[in-house]
Amino acid sequence: xxxxxxxxxxxxxxxxxxxxxxxxxxxxxxxxxxxxxxxxxxxxxxxxxxxxxxxxxxxxxxxxxxxxxxxxxxxxxxxxxxxxxxxxxxxxxxxxxxxxxxxxxxxxxxxxxxxxxxxxxxxxxxxxxxxxxxxxxxx
Numbered sequence: 429x430x431x432x433x434x435x436x437x438x439x440x441x442x443x444x445x446x447x448x449x450x451x452x453x454x455x456x457x458x459x460x461x462x463x464x465x466x467x468x469x470x471x472x473x474x475x476x477x478x479x480x481x482x483x484x485x486x487x488x489x490x491x492x493x494x495x496x497x498x499x500x501x502x503x504x505x506x507x508x509x510x511x512x513x514x515x516x517x518x519x520x521x522x523x524x525x526x527x528x529x530x531x532x533x534x535x536x537x538x539x540x541x542x543x544x545x546x547x548x549x550x551x552x553x554x555x556x557x558x559x560x561x562x563x564x565x566x567x
Contacts (some may be wrong), residue, residue: 434464440514441460442457443481453479481517491516492553495553508543512534516557519557
């Protein structure tokens with residue numbers, strides 16, 4: 429597994445833990461780092477993506493809601509919602525990651541950790557966010 433994919437999966441676990449427990453983010457990060465071996469660069473990436481995702485929850489959720497068709501935000505599966513939030517944060521607020529790479533990674537993570545339909549759903553929402561006319565201005 430590519431180290432960045434492993435890092436993103438670590439972030440997904442951290443986001444899930446935060447959603448379930450509302451623990452201090454630093455404690456959650458310590459737990460993530462104690463469960464698996466990550467190099468220094470990936471630890472920095474995990475910390476950045478996790479904290480930025482928490483910081484930009486409202487922006488991410490608004491973007492997700494704006495692109496839902498015939499679906500309600502509160503009906504989105506938790507893992508799909510977390511994957512979407514993480515990918516949107518990566519697309520908008522992590523400058524060294526190309527948006528298409530963030531989309532591709534989110535799709536692959538959805539295939540591995542969520543339902544059979546999730547990868548298509550995640551792809552559709554992220555593609556719509558990326559293609560919206562003011563995408564670059566959201567940052």
